[in-house]
Amino acid sequence: MLLNRPVKGFLLDITGVLYNTSNNGTGVAIEGSIEAVKRLYNESKVIFVSNESSHTRQHLFNKLTKLGFELNKNDIYTPAPIAIDIMKKNQLRPYLLVHKECLDEFKDLDTTNPNCVLMGDAEEDFTFKSMNEAFKILLNTKNSVLYTMGYGKFYQREDGPCLDVGAFGEALRFATNCKHEIIGKPNESYFMAAVNKLNLDKDEVVMIGDDIVSDVGGAQKIGIRGISVRTGKWRPEWERHPDVTPDFIGNNLKEVVDMILDCKK
Amino acid sequence: MLLNRPVKGFLLDITGVLYNTSNNGTGVAIEGSIEAVKRLYNESKVIFVSNESSHTRQHLFNKLTKLGFELNKNDIYTPAPIAIDIMKKNQLRPYLLVHKECLDEFKDLDTTNPNCVLMGDAEEDFTFKSMNEAFKILLNTKNSVLYTMGYGKFYQREDGPCLDVGAFGEALRFATNCKHEIIGKPNESYFMAAVNKLNLDKDEVVMIGDDIVSDVGGAQKIGIRGISVRTGKWRPEWERHPDVTPDFIGNNLKEVVDMILDCKK
Numbered sequence: 001m002l003l004n005r006p007v008k009g010f011l012l013d014i015t016g017v018l019y020n021t022s023n024n025g026t027g028v029a030i031e032g033s034i035e036a037v038k039r040l041y042n043e044s045k046v047i048f049v050s051n052e053s054s055h056t057r058q059h060l061f062n063k064l065t066k067l068g069f070e071l072n073k074n075d076i077y078t079p080a081p082i083a084i085d086i087m088k089k090n091q092l093r094p095y096l097l098v099h100k101e102c103l104d105e106f107k108d109l110d111t112t113n114p115n116c117v118l119m120g121d122a123e124e125d126f127t128f129k130s131m132n133e134a135f136k137i138l139l140n141t142k143n144s145v146l147y148t149m150g151y152g153k154f155y156q157r158e159d160g161p162c163l164d165v166g167a168f169g170e171a172l173r174f175a176t177n178c179k180h181e182i183i184g185k186p187n188e189s190y191f192m193a194a195v196n197k198l199n200l201d202k203d204e205v206v207m208i209g210d211d212i213v214s215d216v217g218g219a220q221k222i223g224i225r226g227i228s229v230r231t232g233k234w235r236p237e238w239e240r241h242p243d244v245t246p247d248f249i250g251n252n253l254k255e256v257v258d259m260i261l262d263c264k265k
Numbered sequence: 266m267l268l269n270r271p272v273k274g275f276l277l278d279i280t281g282v283l284y285n286t287s288n289n290g291t292g293v294a295i296e297g298s299i300e301a302v303k304r305l306y307n308e309s310k311v312i313f314v315s316n317e318s319s320h321t322r323q324h325l326f327n328k329l330t331k332l333g334f335e336l337n338k339n340d341i342y343t344p345a346p347i348a349i350d351i352m353k354k355n356q357l358r359p360y361l362l363v364h365k366e367c368l369d370e371f372k373d374l375d376t377t378n379p380n381c382v383l384m385g386d387a388e389e390d391f392t393f394k395s396m397n398e399a400f401k402i403l404l405n406t407k408n409s410v411l412y413t414m415g416y417g418k419f420y421q422r423e424d425g426p427c428l429d430v431g432a433f434g435e436a437l438r439f440a441t442n443c444k445h446e447i448i449g450k451p452n453e454s455y456f457m458a459a460v461n462k463l464n465l466d467k468d469e470v471v472m473i474g475d476d477i478v479s480d481v482g483g484a485q486k487i488g489i490r491g492i493s494v495r496t497g498k499w500r501p502e503w504e505r506h507p508d509v510t511p512d513f514i515g516n517n518l519k520e521v522v523d524m525i526l527d528c529k530k
Contacts, residue, residue: 128391128428135419135428153440154400163393163400167436174435175418175428 002206002225002248007260009045009198011191011224012037013209014060014076015052015155016232017253019067022158029067030231032254037069043261047194048076049207051150051184051214053120053165054099056080077194079149079184080105083118086147086183094118094147097134097168100125115141117172120149121165131171138176146172150184152214156233185211186218195224206247208256210234217244227256267471267490267513272525274310274463276456276489277302278474279325279341280317280420281497282518284332287423294332295496297519302334308526312459313341314472316415316449316479318385318430319364321345342459344414344449345370348383351412351448359383359412362399362433365390380406382437385414386430396436403441411437415449417479421498450476451483460489471512473521475499482509492521 012018018037019027040046048071052060057080061073080102087094087109095114096106099122106118117134138144152164173180184190195202206225209215210232219226228234228246231253239249250256277283283302284292305311313336317325322345326338345367352359352374360379361371364387371383382399403409417429438445449455460467471490474480475497484491493499493511496518504514515521 122393124393126393126396128387128389131391131432132427135432136425139419139426154404160401161404162397163436163440167396167400167440170439171428171432171436175432 002227003260003263005203005225006264007044007204007206007225009047009195009200009205010040010257011047011049011194011198011205011207011219012040012253013185013207013211013215013232014048014050014064016210016234017208017229018048018064018069020156020158020232027063027067028158029069030252032252034068034070036254036257037071039257039261041070043264045198045200046071046075047197049185049191049194050076050078051121051152051165052078053080053102053149053184054123055101056105059101075197077190077197079190080120082190082193083147083149083183084109087116087118092116092145095134095137097130098122098125098149116145116147118147118149119165119169119172121155122168123162126168131168135172135175138172138178143179145179145181146176147181147183150214151182151186152211154233156210161233185209185214186221188222191219191222191224206260208250208253212238212241212244212246216246220244220247229253229256267492268525268528270468270490271529272309272469272471272490274312274460274465274470275305275522276312276314276459276463276470276472276484277305277518278450278472278476278480278497279313279315279329281475281499282473282494283313283329283334285421285423285497292328292332293423294334295517297517299333299335301519301522302336304522304526306335310463310465311336311340312462314450314456314459315341315343316386316417316430317343318345318367318414318449319388320366321370324366340462342455342462344455345385347455347458348412348414348448349374352381352383357381357410360399360402362395363387363390363414381410381412383412383414384430384434384437386420387433388427391433396433400437400440403437403443408444410444410446411441412446412448415479416447416451417476419498421475426498450474450479451486453487456484456487456489471525473515473518477503477506477509477511481511485509485512494518494521 098120151166207219216226363385416431472484481491
């Protein structure tokens with residue numbers, strides 16, 4: 001049962017849980033989620049664990065603030081800063097297959113004569129040309145690694161579902177048999193960095209997300225309770241998913257937060 | 266041994282065996298291949314078995330003729346006519362993820378309200394937008410099938426290796442878990458149609474190609490001898506390939522053809 005152990009902290013996915021993306025880029029807050037975040041800040045502890053890589057953390061923070069969310073920028077985890085650390089520590093010179101709006105975030109990295117590929121949610125910048133550039137580096141550089149910021153199958157935009165990083169990563173893996181590392185969910189160290197930031201143990205927190213594999217399954221695999229919400233990219237067939245059974249399924253963030261916090265009283 | 270049984274007919278891959286593609290689209294004949302084709306027409310039987318889907322068969326024939334090859338158009342097998350047959354027979358309405366230059370070839374198909382995806386080597390027409398269109402159909406249409414014309418990992422252009430249909434197909438399969446059918450090599454019925462056209466048995470012919478999996482392995486799987494040539498996309502590491510050991514490896518088409526035909530004398 002979800003509530004056999006107390007819930008002292010919350011890890012929240014952002015896209016599809018707080019808001020849905022839209023064509024014009026502004027996004028639309030999901031009903032009740034602004035209120036739910038406020039309640040979490042008042043009555044519990046919360047960290048936002050996103051795989052967002054089509055925009056910078058600052059951009060994401062600005063977007064959420066504009067939509068009416070009240071949160072601290074430092075509570076938002078995105079893969080890009082960790083990716084930059086990994087590149088620097090290992091003297092890697094990545095080919096950046098990332099969204100053009102994010103290029104600036106990586107400006108301190110040496111990208112001359114690339115010896116690995118760093119892929120984010122490049123969206124319209126996934127082109128035949130950019131995919132081939134990345135492919136050639138992986139094919140021709142011995143032991144080169146494909147680093148992806150997240151590895152989702154798809155995410156939800158207002159105009160419908162949309163291919164995510166994982167799909168384009170699979171294309172490169174199929175063509176090259178390259179090594180691959182995920183920076184972001186469901187990588188264990190990514191979840192644990194967020195848990196540690198909360199100053200809690202992993203069995204004291206829950207992860208709430210709309211991705212059955214990356215959010216819910218990823219959290220459960222390392223002993224964090226995983227909660228699925230029926231918003232964002234959620235699909236009915238996932239409630240009979242062959243590999244992942246969420247600890248709880250709620251209609252939306254507000255319902256889950258209210259249920260857990262009301263039970264504590 | 267390759268020559269334990271007589272070789273009465275030849276199946277030839279085209280791209281990377283007869284010519285290498287080039288940036289400007291004209292291609293460059295591989296040394297000796299024009300002469301080799303001439304010799305095959307004079308002294309044996311030959312069918313060209315291509316997965317080419319970025320251009321029409323007519324375009325391919327014109328290109329080869331312009332490069333100096335002497336051959337009959339009807340001896341060229343490409344997947345598109347077979348794909349059209351399959352669509353019509355099964356009342357399928359494909360979303361055409363194909364190169365814009367090939368759209369005309371499929372003009373008789375009903376493409377309204379698509380219920381499957383037909384993917385060819387769309388090259389620059391593999392965009393985030395077109396991939397998402399295909400993805401949505403596969404995700405939202407029950408039992409929909411991804412049909413791909415070939416499923417290569419990559420092919421060789423003059424400017425270097427270049428992602429092929431299979432890579433982009435894997436992206437859609439990963440994101441949707443859709444059913445998938447290959448029209449073209451290494452599909453058995455595709456090889457057999459060519460063998461039957463030669464009026465020979467499969468153990469009387471050889472397949473010569475530069476793709477270790479699709480050409481050589483595919484042919485061998487159904488009892489056709491598979492010969493690898495060190496041209497086109499050939500890679501040295503394939504000579505220690507974990508799954509496929511060619512019946513013979515030659516430096517180029519001419520060397521293989523001369524060797525086999527000279528031995529007959």
